[in-house]
Amino acid sequence: MSITFYHSPMSTSSITEAVIAELALSAETILVDIDAGDTQTESFLKINPNGRVPVVIHEGVTITESAAITLYLGERFGVDKNLFPALGPLRAEAMTWTVWANVNLANAAGKLAAELPPDTPGAVQQGSQDFVAMELRRPADLTKAKAGITSCFNILNAGLENKDYLLGDYSLVDTHMFVLVAWAMFMELDLSEFKNVMMWFERCCQRPVLAAMMEE
Numbered sequence: 001m002s003i004t005f006y007h008s009p010m011s012t013s014s015i016t017e018a019v020i021a022e023l024a025l026s027a028e029t030i031l032v033d034i035d036a037g038d039t040q041t042e043s044f045l046k047i048n049p050n051g052r053v054p055v056v057i058h059e060g061v062t063i064t065e066s067a068a069i070t071l072y073l074g075e076r077f078g079v080d081k082n083l084f085p086a087l088g089p090l091r092a093e094a095m096t097w098t099v100w101a102n103v104n105l106a107n108a109a110g111k112l113a114a115e116l117p118p119d120t121p122g123a124v125q126q127g128s129q130d131f132v133a134m135e136l137r138r139p140a141d142l143t144k145a146k147a148g149i150t151s152c153f154n155i156l157n158a159g160l161e162n163k164d165y166l167l168g169d170y171s172l173v174d175t176h177m178f179v180l181v182a183w184a185m186f187m188e189l190d191l192s193e194f195k196n197v198m199m200w201f202e203r204c205c206q207r208p209v210l211a212a213m214m215e216e
């Protein structure tokens, strides 16, 4: 049965876009304009009460949360394509990194994006429910957000020590993480001190799907 994918370009749903592309799945993509309020309409909130993309509908089931979507699509379609580990300890590592990516890295990146001036690359825009009104912003929050993301990159850098990719070979876990790291780079964070991350990122850029995403 076909996949329906609710997507807003240059958002968290770019992770799912990349995962679907790596898996070469056909999907009906429904574009959603966050700034225009599409994620807050009554009809969209019936699909995802969180008012967020990505959303994937497959075999009548609605799946929200990009980590859950990556894990589901990986499990269903990625094992045969050598893009996701079969059941076993490596699957546990895949789950750990994918959940970590959202709970820690995406969370830290989101906090930083919400503190950046709205006209800065990667910053949360006014239409988003994550936008923080300028009068509520404090310089200390920006400093804290930068420290939070630095801590995440230290962990990711250590996780990539002596490894080409997070699970050894390239997998959808790298696809997922790549889009979040690209977001951090888009926010003009200097990641040069995280040598393993930088080398991994270059390696990932050899993947046609991810290279194309960087050109957008």
Ligand SMILES: N[C@@H](CCC(=O)N[C@@H](CS)C(=O)NCC(=O)O)C(=O)O
Pocket (backbone or CB within 6 Å): 011, 012, 013, 034, 039, 040, 051, 052, 053, 054, 064, 065, 066, 067, 102, 127, 128, 129, 130
């Ligand atoms: N934890 C969610 C986060 C999704 C998310 O925050 N999506 C944002 C775009 S980056 C969104 O749809 N925002 C809509 C809004 O603010 O109305 C996931 O990983 O899927």
